[in-house]
Amino acid sequence: MRSLLDFIVRHSYVFLFILLETLSLVLLFGFNDRQKVAFMTSANSLSGSIFELRSGVDGYFNLHHENAILVEENARLRSMLYELTDSQTVDSARNMSSDGVIAARVVDNSVRKDDNYMTIDKGLLDGVEKGMGVYNSIGVIGVVMASGQRYSLVMPILNGNSSISSKIKGTDNFGFLEWMGGDPYTAQLRDVPYHSAVEVGDTVVTTGFSSVFPENITIGTVSDVQRSSNGYTLKIMVNLAVDLSDLGWAYVHSKTVDPEIVELQKKSTK
Amino acid sequence: MDTLSYMRRFGTFAFVAILQILFLNRIALFGYVTPLFYIWMIARFDNYMKRTGMLLWAFFLGLVLDIFSGTPGLNAASATLLAMFQPAILKLFVSVERHDQLFPGSASMGGHQFAGYLLLLTVLHHTVYFILRSIPLADWSVLVLKVVFSSLATFLFMIVADYVTKSSASKR
Numbered sequence: 125m126r127s128l129l130d131f132i133v134r135h136s137y138v139f140l141f142i143l144l145e146t147l148s149l150v151l152l153f154g155f156n157d158r159q160k161v162a163f164m165t166s167a168n169s170l171s172g173s174i175f176e177l178r179s180g181v182d183g184y185f186n187l188h189h190e191n192a193i194l195v196e197e198n199a200r201l202r203s204m205l206y207e208l209t210d211s212q213t214v215d216s217a218r219n220m221s222s223d224g225v226i227a228a229r230v231v232d233n234s235v236r237k238d239d240n241y242m243t244i245d246k247g248l249l250d251g252v253e254k255g256m257g258v259y260n261s262i263g264v265i266g267v268v269m270a271s272g273q274r275y276s277l278v279m280p281i282l283n284g285n286s287s288i289s290s291k292i293k294g295t296d297n298f299g300f301l302e303w304m305g306g307d308p309y310t311a312q313l314r315d316v317p318y319h320s321a322v323e324v325g326d327t328v329v330t331t332g333f334s335s336v337f338p339e340n341i342t343i344g345t346v347s348d349v350q351r352s353s354n355g356y357t358l359k360i361m362v363n364l365a366v367d368l369s370d371l372g373w374a375y376v377h378s379k380t381v382d383p384e385i386v387e388l389q390k391k392s393t394k
Numbered sequence: 395m396d397t398l399s400y401m402r403r404f405g406t407f408a409f410v411a412i413l414q415i416l417f418l419n420r421i422a423l424f425g426y427v428t429p430l431f432y433i434w435m436i437a438r439f440d441n442y443m444k445r446t447g448m449l450l451w452a453f454f455l456g457l458v459l460d461i462f463s464g465t466p467g468l469n470a471a472s473a474t475l476l477a478m479f480q481p482a483i484l485k486l487f488v489s490v491e492r493h494d495q496l497f498p499g500s501a502s503m504g505g506h507q508f509a510g511y512l513l514l515l516t517v518l519h520h521t522v523y524f525i526l527r528s529i530p531l532a533d534w535s536v537l538v539l540k541v542v543f544s545s546l547a548t549f550l551f552m553i554v555a556d557y558v559t560k561s562s563a564s565k566r
Binding site (some may be wrong): 241 | 404416428444445446449451456460464465466467468470471474475478526
């Protein structure tokens with residue numbers, strides 16, 4: 125008995141090792157996706173503030189680049205403003221006013237994992253909620269997945285679970301944009317009917333069907349078109365417009381959906 | 395362990411954790427290379443240290459990194475495993491007659507031995523780390539590339555760290 129106790133005391137580190145490894149592996153494999161998100165958002169208020177510190181430092185090195193993008197955007201907005209005053213009717217202006225835009229800074233980001241996530245520095249207190257679209261002056265970034273008080277977790281296009289309603293610009297041929305992993309600059313547009321006239325170089329934009337994004341936000345350009353294996357749809361490779369590894373500022377699209385549409389959707393799902 | 399060396403260890407802990415979280419985690423050269431320099435702390439554990447202490451330090455270091463990287467358990471599992479095998483690996487590169495307290499470094503062990511020791515530690519840790527990270531294993535060739543190139547990057551960082559600690563120690 126005595127020698128057994130001795131043995132256990134002398135080798136207590138082996139038991140500790142087994143205990144710690146088990147704990148780690150439970151953490152690693154026990155967290156399914158939803159719990160993972162909860163874990164990440166609860167850590168966000170702590171880690172979010174640290175990430176913010178880091179991106180504050182990074183921000184200075186990117187100022188030149190960011191400025192260039194802002195100037196470009198200013199120019200584009202200005203030209204749109206002129207067009208608007210020239211030709212738009214009062215009615216379309218009314219529609220636009222229901223679309224809110226919240227500017228946010230990307231404080232943490234990854235592109236090299238299979239399921240990438242991003243953190244932005246705006247949360248529930250700023251009006252950012254789950255399901256809102258995130259884009260910048262160049263194009264679509266992703267969709268808000270969960271919001272804490274001050275930070276939100278964004279599922280970018282580069283996430284295996286991301287699916288964004290998209291169409292070829294200027295047509296009504298729409299499908300869903302998904303990412304197959306690997307190359308962070310390419311995604312795939314699926315479910316476009318095979319008879320659609322799609323050519324390499326065409327622009328892919330959001331449909332605006334789902335109120336997640338406004339209509340006609342650029343996603344990327346078509347780089348390859350193939351008939352998919354089922355024969356009825358096209359498999360379209362899309363070069364993403366936004367370099368998701370290089371993000372500074374972003375806009376969150378907060379659309380207050382017309383109550384009448386919500387009512388109709390509720391009816392139809394009953 | 396006296397208070398001073400305890401504080402020093404805590405300083406190393408904070409230093410490697412902050413460096414890893416704020417800077418190194420963001421490096422992804424060619425999609426393969428991510429230096430995991432934080433294992434430097436485990437590589438520096440001396441041969442007089444209690445094994446339970448080594449395991450606990452490594453586990454909590456891994457856990458802190460996991461919280462900030464959104465990878466619960468990944469770093470904790472691989473760092474704890476490394477701390478378990480560190481004493482055995484250290485023995486491989488130190489002559490049998492030595493029984494004095496030894497802080498692993500090129501100054502105390504000799505350059506070649508220390509480099510071999512670091513390389514073995516790094517490859518062991520990175521193999522476990524990248525296997526756990528890419529479960530379910532789909533692409534072996536990518537896995538091997540990640541292990542090889544990230545190990546090299548980590549190794550280089552540790553050689554620099556050794557050089558810096560050695561020259562700052564000799565100035566004292």
